[in-house]
Amino acid sequence: SQALTEQYEELDIIGQGSFGVIRKVRRLADGKILARKEIDYRKMSIREKEQLVSEVNILKDLKHPNIVDFIERVIDREKSIIYIIMEYCEYGDLATVIRNHKEQNVPIEEDYVWSILTQLVLALHECHCGTVIDPETNQLKPRPVLHRDLKPDNVFLMSKWSVKLGDFGLSRSLTNPRHAFAQTFVGTPYYMSPELISEASYGPKSDIWSLGCIIYELCALEPPFLAKSQASLAAKIRQGVVPRLPPQYSTEISDVIRAMLRVESSRRPSTQDLLAYKKIRLIKIDLD
Ligand code: ADP
Numbered sequence: 001s002q003a004l005t006e007q008y009e010e011l012d013i014i015g016q017g018s019f020g021v022i023r024k025v026r027r028l029a030d031g032k033i034l035a036r037k038e039i040d041y042r043k044m045s046i047r048e049k050e051q052l053v054s055e056v057n058i059l060k061d062l063k064h065p066n067i068v069d070f071i072e073r074v075i076d077r078e079k080s081i082i083y084i085i086m087e088y089c090e091y092g093d094l095a096t097v098i099r100n101h102k103e104q105n106v107p108i109e110e111d112y113v114w115s116i117l118t119q120l121v122l123a124l125h126e127c128h129c130g131t132v133i134d135p136e137t138n139q140l141k142p143r144p145v146l147h148r149d150l151k152p153d154n155v156f157l158m159s160k161w162s163v164k165l166g167d168f169g170l171s172r173s174l175t176n177p178r179h180a181f182a183q184t185f186v187g188t189p190y191y192m193s194p195e196l197i198s199e200a201s202y203g204p205k206s207d208i209w210s211l212g213c214i215i216y217e218l219c220a221l222e223p224p225f226l227a228k229s230q231a232s233l234a235a236k237i238r239q240g241v242v243p244r245l246p247p248q249y250s251t252e253i254s255d256v257i258r259a260m261l262r263v264e265s266s267r268r269p270s271t272q273d274l275l276a277y278k279k280i281r282l283i284k285i286d287l288d
Pocket residue numbers: 014015016017018019022035037068086087088089090092093153154156166167168169
């Protein structure tokens with residue numbers, strides 16, 4: 001493994017992950033700048049290690065222009081560290097974009113909001129409805145993946161208008177039956193869906209709820225459900241009363257946000273349904 005880690009030159013630390021730092025690295029072979037997430041697995045339980053392996057396997061198979069590209073994983077057994085090498089997103093994350101607009105008191109233009117929505121719907125569609133080739137039968141089989149931790153911090157920017165979904169650290173593959181209904185309390189409570197709060201099972205529509213929260217926040221510059229305590233936040237989320245958007249935003253954007261934030265998960269649009277929205281369809285054609 002020594003030789004493998006030496007294929008990258010370590011540069012600046014760019015973030016702090018839950019299990020180690022994220023660093024910029026230079027690939028010696030061609031000088032390309034990449035990001036390297038460091039995961040110290042020494043103190044992990046067997047269950048956590050299994051989850052880590054499944055995260056890496058999920059990432060390996062997820063290829064989409066709006067999903068942060070996984071390059072390879074390098075294991076350093078002596079240090080008990082797994083390095084995930086991925087593409088470097090130099091424009092930071094969506095949380096920073098929102099914070100900057102809030103600090104300067106400048107609203108985000110609606111065209112930009114639609115563009116981000118479209119790109120995230122495409123990324124989620126690949127997660128929820130993607131397929132892989134089954135090595136045993138050589139045929140395509142569904143490979144549904146739930147992100148489970150959608151929030152502005154986990155949406156990365158390649159440039160102002162180009163975003164990629166990242167940080168699949170809590171994601172689960174639905175094809176792995178043991179992880180099919182993970183009911184653990186994870187994620188930032190602000191973006192947590194009603195069904196997760198009532199400890200029902202997490203499904204694709206729970207990701208849609210969190211997407212609704214992100215798109216709302218792009219417009220209002222604050223999450224739709226805010227409260228001082230965990231308990232009153234939970235109550236607000238379960239009621240699902242979405243505050244009015246600032247007046248400059250159209251009813252179309254308001255309607256799509258409200259649809260994604262329906263308390264009853266079955267009434268929320270799927271990624272398929274969202275791709276049929278006129279506005280999203282037209283931007284998608286532009287992106288292709
Ligand atoms: P965690 O699971 O701990 O939240 P993340 O994967 O979200 O870890 O990374 C934490 C932070 O590191 C991010 O919020 C971002 O600032 C930075 N970061 C992570 N991956 C990348 C990347 N591919 N390109 C640029 N910055 C990144």
